[in-house]
Each structure stands twice: as structure tokens, then as C-alpha cells.
Amino acid sequence: AEPAAGSRALDEVKIGGLGSSRPRVExxxxxxxxxNYVEDVTLPGMLHMEILRSPLAHARIKSIDTSAAWAIPGVKLVLTGEMAAQRNLAWMPTLSYDTQAVLATDKVRFQGQEVACVVAEDPYIAKDACDAIVVEYEALPPIVNPEQAVAPGAPLIRDDKSGQADNIAYQWEVGDKDGTDAAFAKADVVSKLRLHYPRSHPSPIENCGAVADFNNATGKLTVYMTSQAPHIVRAAVALIAELPEHLIRIISPDVGGGFGNKVPVYPGYVCAILCSILTAKPVKWIEDNTGNLSSTGFGRDMYLDSEMALTNDGKILAVRYHATTDQGAFFADAQPTKFKIGLVHSSFACYDVPVGHITAQGMYTNKAPGGVAYRCSFRVTEAMFFQERMIQAAADDLGMDQAEFRRRNLVRDDQFPYRTPFGFLTDSGQYLKCLQIGLDAIGYDDFLVEQAEARKQGRLLGIGISTMTEPLGAGNSREYDILGIKMFxxxxxxxxxxxxxxxxxxxxxxxxxxxxxxxxxxxxxxxxxxxxxxxxxxxxxxxxxxxxxxxxxxxxxxxxxxxxxxxxxxxxxxxxxxxxxxxxxxxxxxxxxxxxxxxxxxxxxxxxxxxxxxxxxxxxxxxxxxxxxxxxDPPNLTWPFACYIATVEVDPETGVWDVLRFVGVDDCGVRINPMIVEGQIMGGLTEAYAMSNMQFQTYDADGNLVGANYMDYLLPTAWETPGFELHEVVTPSPHHPIGAKGVGECAAVGGPAAYVNAVMNALRPTGVRNIDMPLLPDRVWHAAHTGQDVS
Ligand code: CDP
The missing domain is CATH 3.30.365.10 (Aldehyde oxidase/xanthine dehydrogenase, molybdopterin binding domain)
Structure with a gap:
């Protein structure tokens, strides 16, 4: 039979169109x-490269003796910074218009920094030869946090940069200072909070790696590498190595996870390319776990000092905060040119906040560089975490129910497109509906009764909410570029x-x-x-x-x-x-x-x-x-919305906390493949859980990295990860051709605050206002027993 006129001749879902949960073909x-990963690539005559890394956080290099390494049979090349400098490749530009050492020539500036590399017939010989290189260091005092970076008499980390007299990497501000000050002057209540979002690592299963293949007969350079952005890498290689762009081919085969870690060009890539040019052979470099954890792009490491101006009846009048970022030794954030601190100012986009002001400052420290967007849009995770922690603290300060406080301040459906206090234009959403679905699903009112009963028996139950919209889909060419190339x-x-x-x-x-x-x-x-x-x-x-x-x-x-x-x-x-x-x-x-x-x-x-x-x-x-x-070239970013609600029980004897239930309501517009969308959300909530309660990468006073292996830096497994109950709302993006909004990172961005707010809600009777992530049992125990914040 012929289909009726104007009817869909084919059942779209059955042929795998929008809304079909077709199984993943990959x-x-x-x-x-x-x-087919980079490690699977084997080319005829291929050599292997290993990197020698600095054991010290801050030291002057007095000498490098490579003679013993050259003497090992099978070694083809030992490359030092001095040799790279002869080709103008000892330093390279970063995505934030700073410079980063490819191989150290003057000083080492963080533990794990690349000092030299060896190319040999196999990776074991190359590793042994690295151990045979003798480097004489003169230790310098390390700087391991932003406070030390600006303390009087602090040693200058970036003495390589002319005109750099301090350890400040950048300063930035946005918003309306005078308007914000005026709003604070009228406030009934001012709520304050200090927080740290700790350094965390994207930790993809596949580490970085490349096979660089320079053909000296044709002049063509082919690089197989595990990259999230091969075209940008081609442009960067053309600019850094001054090779003709049409003779550069970047191939990213299957990539075993990226999460932001595989956006930048790291020294290892430049070395592999240079080594292939110098040996005229394909050169393979496969990074190990410690190399990845200690030298490639971390996420977060941001401190926040915040204030919120409120009326007694729970309206937000203004927000202001100062953010301090710990950049490590080189300012290497992967972010659009215009925004020195990423899109931190997308915070409070889902709330009707009339005015705000943000100042930000980045510090050089003797730590690995990074500041990559770990499963988020350019530091949006920090923004939403701070936002949702501030929202909960403000509700507590007002003595108001946290759901009701959100209800009074969320942007209403009839306010779109909505201009945020920091200049973004959000596209669409049904925020109150999402919140209500979440509250109904978790059984909010019943839980509060249960919580009150439990408290009488000395049990600590808590409920945490996180509601947020975030900017996804950078971005329109008016605002967004990386190194000048527009983000279409x-x-x-x-x-x-x-x-x-x-x-x-x-x-x-x-x-x-x-x-x-x-x-x-x-x-x-x-x-x-x-x-x-x-x-x-x-x-x-x-x-x-x-x-x-x-x-x-x-x-x-x-x-x-x-x-x-x-x-x-x-x-x-x-x-x-x-x-x-x-x-x-x-x-x-x-x-x-x-x-x-x-x-x-x-x-x-x-x-x-x-x-x-x-x-x-x-x-x-x-x-x-x-x-x-x-x-x-998108006319705007897309603005998905999420409401995440966790209930937890904290054991006052041990400080261990368990998730009782977790409800997620996501609105990412039209869902192309609902199964994949749910998988993205569950993956993000799992990472959020890991960030909030187990992942810890820090440095001791000497600048030694704690968390340089997967015995110390924990990845969540199915065993400890809670179950997730997911719901959906669909508000199409009005400017996207099929109404879809991004979703991949929503749960990793919005999730952490739900867990932390739940634990803080459980501890509320103790008077504790904040425990910095990760909420490890000893921290929670200490807070519960002393009533003191833990940072
Ligand atoms: O850029 P990235 O792929 O990391 O994130 P995304 O664009 O949010 O997409 C993540 C996955 O979810 C992709 O396979 C998308 O096609 C899928 N998706 C979907 O099915 N429907 C949406 N509305 C958004 C994403």
C-alpha cells in the first residue's frame, strides 16, 4: 500500500534515525x-622513543652527560634540549599564548618534566639508555601552591620570560563591579564560602602516544597520534615546526578516551616528530601511566572566594567571587583565546541573578601544566560546582529549604532567551519542570521526614541537589577561537x-x-x-x-x-x-x-x-x-539543563559515606540516540562520584607528585559506583538544525556538587559548612567530630 500523503513513508526509528537506540556500530x-589504536601501528624500520623526566620540581640544570647512553648497542639517537634548541624547538607555544619547554635547557620546573629522550631499536633499550643519562641538577626551592607563588621573596619560576617579574600567569575580570557593589549594599544577608576544586586528572585508558613518520624523499610527515583534535594539531605542527601544512598528515585512529587530556600538543609529540626527522625513520612513542599522570594536562585546581547578596525571602541580588588557578609551570590551558579562565563566568546562568562580578588570577607553580577542560567546556565544571555549593550554603544561611531556594531563583520558561549577568544568552529550557521531576522521583518530602527521624537516632542522612545549565558547543566565530582559528x-x-x-x-x-x-x-x-x-x-x-x-x-x-x-x-x-x-x-x-x-x-x-x-x-x-x-558556524552555544539529586548516609564512626539513591533529570534537547545519551550520563555521574570521594592528585612540600600511579590515583569501578535512576525532559534548542543540545559532559559537570551537597546536608547538625573534595573518610570524620571545615 502507498503511504498516505505527507505521512512518513519510512518509520524513522526502525531505519536508525533520530530517537533510535541503535547499538553502537564501533x-x-x-x-x-x-x-586500531596508536600502539597497534607498526611501520617498517620503526624505532622507539622514551623520555627522561625530571625527578625534581625546581632545579637548575648544570650539565647533561649523554655519552653512556649513546654507547648502549641499539641506541640511535639521544636528544637533549640543546639539540632541540639548534632547530628552534626547545620551546613551543601553548594554547594560552604562553611558551612551554619541549626539553629543558635552563631549568626544570616540575617533577616529571621532559629533560631528554632516547631513540632505540626497541623501547626497553631506549628506557635503559634514559637511565644512563647523567643530569647534574642544582636544586631550587619549589613553589607548590598559589599562596607561596605570591609570597614575598618567592623564587621566580618563569625566569625564561622577559618582562616576567612575578609568578602571576594572568589576571582577568568580568561583570559589573559597581552594580554588584550597589546590590551588596542593599542585601539583607550576605552568604560567604571558600572552596577548592582540587587538581584532578582525566586519566584516559589509553595514554598519549604517536608514531611519527617523516619521509625525507617526499618531505611528507605522517603522524599517527591519539588526539582529540587532529586538524588543530596539523595547524600547530605547521606553525611550531615550520613544516608545510599540505605535507603534514595527522591520523587519529581509535582513541581510547580523551576527556580533554588529548587536546594539547605535548612535548612527547614534538620530540617524536623531531626524532623521526633526524633519524629519517618512523619513531614510536608510547607514554606510560606515570608519564601521563605526571606530565599531561590536569583539570581544575581552582580556589574560590565567594559572596552572595540575598534578601530575607530568598532572592539572589548579586554574586561576586575571586577565582585563583594553580597553572603549574606553564600556562597551557586549552581554552578559547578571549577567555583567560575558560567559561567560569557561565556560572549562575540557570538562576535569575541581576548582576555579578568575577575576578580571576592564575599562578605559576612548580607543578605539571594543564588546566585542560576535563570532560567540560573550558573550566565549566569548576563554575557549576562553585555555583551549586554556594547555592546550598546560601539556602542554609537563610534557613530556607534548598529546593525552595532554587525554585525562587531558577530562570522561568517564559524568560528565554535569557541574558545572564556575565553576558551569555541561554537558548531554552524548562528548569522548574526538571527540578520537580527530580524531587518527585527521589521522594523529597518523604526523605526529609526520614532524615529527621534518623537524626533522632544519631544517624546522618543527607540529600544534595545540583541544578545547572552549561554552555555546550563552542562556538560562534564572533567569540570563540583557538590560536586565532574560529571554532566552527x-x-x-x-x-x-x-x-x-x-x-x-x-x-x-x-x-x-x-x-x-x-x-x-x-x-x-x-x-x-x-x-x-x-x-x-x-x-x-x-x-x-x-x-x-x-x-x-x-x-x-x-x-x-x-x-x-x-x-x-x-x-x-x-x-x-x-x-x-x-x-x-x-x-x-x-x-x-x-x-x-x-x-x-x-x-x-x-x-x-x-x-x-x-x-x-x-x-x-x-x-x-x-x-x-x-x-x-553556530549562532550560539546550546544550553542543556540537568538536575541531579543524591541521598547519602554518613557513618559517624568511620567518616565513610554511601550513596543511597541517585536521580538524574537531563534535558539535552532532542536525543539522537537515547541509549548513548544515557550511557554518557552514567559515565559522567561515575566520574563525578570519583572526583567527589576518591580521586586525589596533590604535591608534597618538595613538589613530589602524590597520585602519579593508579594505586594512589583511584579510578572508580562497578563495585563502588552507585546505581543511577535517569529521567528526561526534551526542550529543543531553537537554533540547532535538529534541536539537539550537547550532553557528553553534563553529568561530570553537574554531578560532583550533588554528592558533596548531600554529605554536607547530612553533616548540617554539626555546623560544618565545607569539606573540600575529595570527601575522604578521614576528612569527613574530622569534620563530623570537630564541627570544623576541612580544606
Ligand atoms: O562532543 P562529544 O561527542 O563529546 O559530546 P556530545 O556532542 O554531547 O555527544 C556525545 C554522544 O551523545 C554522541 O554520540 C552524540 O551524538 C550523542 N548525543 C545524542 O545522541 N543526542 C544529543 N542530544 C546529544 C548527544
Whole structure:
């Protein structure tokens, strides 16, 4: 039977379009051990590189003796900073317009810093040869926190930089200072809080690594590397190494997790490339766990001093805070050029706050550099954690129920698009509805009764809420660029004669399932079954220029480009359909997968028939073929919303806390693949749980890293991770072509405050206002028994 006119000829979900929880196509190779990671790449004649790292946090290099290393059979090259300097490669630019040492020449500035590297026939010889290098150091006093960095007489860490007389990396401010001061003058209550979001590490399962292959006959450099942004790396290599960009090919094969850690270009990559150029052989470098944990981009390490101006009846009049970041030895944040402290000022976007003012300062310390967006949009995790901790403290200071305080201040549905106090424009949302669904699901009122009863018996039950919207999908080219390159993204679509298609995207999956979901967008636009579409990415010679995958930008930006390129294909297919149906284009109607003649619905042609015609029967004057590309510059960021609620019980005897229940309500607009979205949320809530109660990476007074291995820096397993009860609300993004908003990082961003607020709520009778993360049992015990905050 013919489909009814205007009806969907195909059941979109059945052919794998929007809303289909189709299984992840990439898992077919991952679960069979057929993934292809950098470590799997083996090239003829390939050599192996290992890095010698500094044991000291701060020291002058007096001498480096490499003679014993050169003497070991199988060693092909020992590279020092001095040799790199001869090629102008001892230093490289960072994504924050600072410089970073590739191999130390003058001083070492953090424990684990790259000092030299060895290339040998196998990685074991290279490692032994590293041990044979003798470096004479003159120890200098290390600086291990921002307070020490600005103390009188503090040693200057960045004495390499002309004009740098102190340890301050940057200063920044945003908002309306005078307006904020005026609002504080009128406040009934001023609520204050000091917090630290500790250094945490993205810890992807696959560490960094590369195979650099410089062909001295053709001049072509091919680098296989585990990167979240291969096109940016190509541009960076062209700029840093001054190689011609058209002769550089970056291939990111399967990437075993990134979480922001694999955005920057690290010294190891530059060394591998230089070593391949010098030896004229492919050079493989695979980082070990300690190398990754001690030298690659960390997340967070931000201190907050905050104040909130309130009325007695619970309205927020203004917020102001000062943020201090511990940058480590080099300012290497991965962030848009304009924003020195990322998008910290996206805090309070979901609350109707009239005015605010933020100041920020970054300090150099003798620690590894980083400040990467660990599963978040450029320091948005810190922003939302601080926001939600401040919200709870303010509700407590007012003696007001925390859910009611949120209800009074959340932006209402009729206020969109909403301009935040720091200048963002949020796109859409139903915040109060999400909150209510969450409260109903957890049984909020009943829990409060249970909590009061439990307190009478000396049991400590707590409930914590975290509500937040965050900016995902950086970003429009007016505001967002990295090293001057605007943050658009791209897609190229080729439909073959039989109607099968290849989609090439500028984004780079690291496990998020793009090969599955991006095909679904094409299915939605063209009606080609998702199984007939392959998605390719990660090879700069064969994909359009993209800014990479981080900050949950793939769906908002590359996903939008995918919809737009499919629409270009459909527009051409419509012309082909008119030709095949022998009617004018205006008389051709579209339903999923098929064009038909208006008024004669049974006369139609499928998208596959149009594809064949593009190569075999095109109208006179039409260019053959059915392919196109699209570059998408988003008009705005997308603003998903989340409400996370945790209930916990704290054991007063041990300080151990258990999650009783966890409810999540996410609104990420239209869900492309609901199963993948739920997986993203559960993964994020798991990471949030780990950050809040077990992960700790710190430095002792001598600058030794504590947490340089996975015995000390803990990864959550299924054993301790709580179960999650998930709910959804769908408010489409008004400016995204398919109404989707990003989601990948929401739970990692919003989750930590839910857990911490729950523990603090449990301890409320003790008078404790704050325990800094991670909420380890000894900290919780100490707070519960002394009534003192723990920082
Ligand atoms: O940039 P990244 O892929 O890390 O984050 P994302 O764009 O939020 O997408 C994460 C995964 O969830 C991808 O496979 C998306 O296609 C999928 N997703 C979805 O199915 N529906 C949405 N509204 C948002 C993301």
C-alpha cells in the first residue's frame, strides 16, 4: 500500500534515525579486540622513543652527560634540549599564548618534566639508555601552591620570560563591579564560602602516544597520534615546526578516551616528530601511566572566594567571587583565546541573578601544566560546582529549604532567551519542570521526614541537589577561537550510485559513538537507513577541517554541519526527482526517504533512485554526482539543563559515606540516540562520584607528585559506583538544525556538587559548612567530630 500523503513513508526509528537506540556500530570491533589504536601501528624500520623526566620540581640544570647512553648497542639517537634548541624547538607555544619547554635547557620546573629522550631499536633499550643519562641538577626551592607563588621573596619560576617579574600567569575580570557593589549594599544577608576544586586528572585508558613518520624523499610527515583534535594539531605542527601544512598528515585512529587530556600538543609529540626527522625513520612513542599522570594536562585546581547578596525571602541580588588557578609551570590551558579562565563566568546562568562580578588570577607553580577542560567546556565544571555549593550554603544561611531556594531563583520558561549577568544568552529550557521531576522521583518530602527521624537516632542522612545549565558547543566565530582559528566544524557527505553513503566529519570520537549517531542524523534528513552510512573521521588528508571533539561540541557543531550537508544533498536530489518524475521542482514533495508528486502521491522516487540518477540520468546541464560539504558556524552555544539529586548516609564512626539513591533529570534537547545519551550520563555521574570521594592528585612540600600511579590515583569501578535512576525532559534548542543540545559532559559537570551537597546536608547538625573534595573518610570524620571545615 502507498503511504498516505505527507505521512512518513519510512518509520524513522526502525531505519536508525533520530530517537533510535541503535547499538553502537564501533563496538563490533572494540569488543572483538579489533580496535586500531596508536600502539597497534607498526611501520617498517620503526624505532622507539622514551623520555627522561625530571625527578625534581625546581632545579637548575648544570650539565647533561649523554655519552653512556649513546654507547648502549641499539641506541640511535639521544636528544637533549640543546639539540632541540639548534632547530628552534626547545620551546613551543601553548594554547594560552604562553611558551612551554619541549626539553629543558635552563631549568626544570616540575617533577616529571621532559629533560631528554632516547631513540632505540626497541623501547626497553631506549628506557635503559634514559637511565644512563647523567643530569647534574642544582636544586631550587619549589613553589607548590598559589599562596607561596605570591609570597614575598618567592623564587621566580618563569625566569625564561622577559618582562616576567612575578609568578602571576594572568589576571582577568568580568561583570559589573559597581552594580554588584550597589546590590551588596542593599542585601539583607550576605552568604560567604571558600572552596577548592582540587587538581584532578582525566586519566584516559589509553595514554598519549604517536608514531611519527617523516619521509625525507617526499618531505611528507605522517603522524599517527591519539588526539582529540587532529586538524588543530596539523595547524600547530605547521606553525611550531615550520613544516608545510599540505605535507603534514595527522591520523587519529581509535582513541581510547580523551576527556580533554588529548587536546594539547605535548612535548612527547614534538620530540617524536623531531626524532623521526633526524633519524629519517618512523619513531614510536608510547607514554606510560606515570608519564601521563605526571606530565599531561590536569583539570581544575581552582580556589574560590565567594559572596552572595540575598534578601530575607530568598532572592539572589548579586554574586561576586575571586577565582585563583594553580597553572603549574606553564600556562597551557586549552581554552578559547578571549577567555583567560575558560567559561567560569557561565556560572549562575540557570538562576535569575541581576548582576555579578568575577575576578580571576592564575599562578605559576612548580607543578605539571594543564588546566585542560576535563570532560567540560573550558573550566565549566569548576563554575557549576562553585555555583551549586554556594547555592546550598546560601539556602542554609537563610534557613530556607534548598529546593525552595532554587525554585525562587531558577530562570522561568517564559524568560528565554535569557541574558545572564556575565553576558551569555541561554537558548531554552524548562528548569522548574526538571527540578520537580527530580524531587518527585527521589521522594523529597518523604526523605526529609526520614532524615529527621534518623537524626533522632544519631544517624546522618543527607540529600544534595545540583541544578545547572552549561554552555555546550563552542562556538560562534564572533567569540570563540583557538590560536586565532574560529571554532566552527564541518561535514562532507558522499552518496554513492546505489544510495549508500560515506559521511566524513571534522569531529574526532574518543568513544562517544559518533560512528553510530552521526549516521542517524543523515538518516533523519535523507531517509537512507543508518546501516547504509559509514562515518569517517580522524585523518586530516581525508576529512574536512574541524576543531575537534571536546567541550561536548560534536553534536552542537559537527552534528549541525551534518544536518546541513544532508540538506544540501536533499536539495540536489529534489532536482533529480523532478527530472525523473517529469514535473517541475515546485511540484515535488518530500517524505522521509522519498520524493513524490504533489496531488499524485503514488508517483514517487526514492532517495536511492535519485542517487543512481545523479550518476546515470541527470538532467541536461546538471553536474554529475551527489556529494557536498558544509562548514557550520553556530549562532550560539546550546544550553542543556540537568538536575541531579543524591541521598547519602554518613557513618559517624568511620567518616565513610554511601550513596543511597541517585536521580538524574537531563534535558539535552532532542536525543539522537537515547541509549548513548544515557550511557554518557552514567559515565559522567561515575566520574563525578570519583572526583567527589576518591580521586586525589596533590604535591608534597618538595613538589613530589602524590597520585602519579593508579594505586594512589583511584579510578572508580562497578563495585563502588552507585546505581543511577535517569529521567528526561526534551526542550529543543531553537537554533540547532535538529534541536539537539550537547550532553557528553553534563553529568561530570553537574554531578560532583550533588554528592558533596548531600554529605554536607547530612553533616548540617554539626555546623560544618565545607569539606573540600575529595570527601575522604578521614576528612569527613574530622569534620563530623570537630564541627570544623576541612580544606
Ligand atoms: O562532543 P562529544 O561527542 O563529546 O559530546 P556530545 O556532542 O554531547 O555527544 C556525545 C554522544 O551523545 C554522541 O554520540 C552524540 O551524538 C550523542 N548525543 C545524542 O545522541 N543526542 C544529543 N542530544 C546529544 C548527544
Amino acid at each position: 563496538d563490533a570491533r572494540f569488543i572483538r579486540g579489533r580496535g 566544524d564541518s561535514a562532507e557527505l558522499r552518496v554513492h550510485p546505489t544510495g549508500k553513503a560515506v559521511l566524513k566529519i571534522g569531529a574526532q570520537t574518543q568513544g562517544q559513538g559518533h560512528e553510530t549517531t552521526f549516521a542517524q542524523i543523515v538518516t533523519h534528513e535523507l531517509g537512507i537507513p543508518a546501516t547504509d552510512i559509514v562515518v569517517e573521521h580522524g585523518d586530516t588528508d581525508h576529512t574536512p577541517f574541524g576543531m575537534g571533539t571536546y567541550a561536548s561540541r560534536s553534536t552542537p557543531v559537527a552534528g549541525a554541519a551534518t544536518a546541513m550537508v544532508a540538506r544540501k544533498i536533499r536539495a540536489k536530489a529534489r532536482k533529480l526527482a523532478a527530472h525523473l518524475l517529469e514535473v517541475s521542482e515546485e511540484d515535488v514533495e518530500w517524505e522521509l526517504g522519498r520524493f513524490f508528486v504533489r496531488g499524485a502521491e503514488s508517483r514517487g522516487v526514492t532517495i536511492q533512485e535519485c542517487a543512481m540518477a545523479a550518476y546515470s540520468n541527470m538532467p541536461d546541464g546538471m553536474e554529475p554526482g551527489l556529494e557536498n560539504n558544509a562548514y557550520y
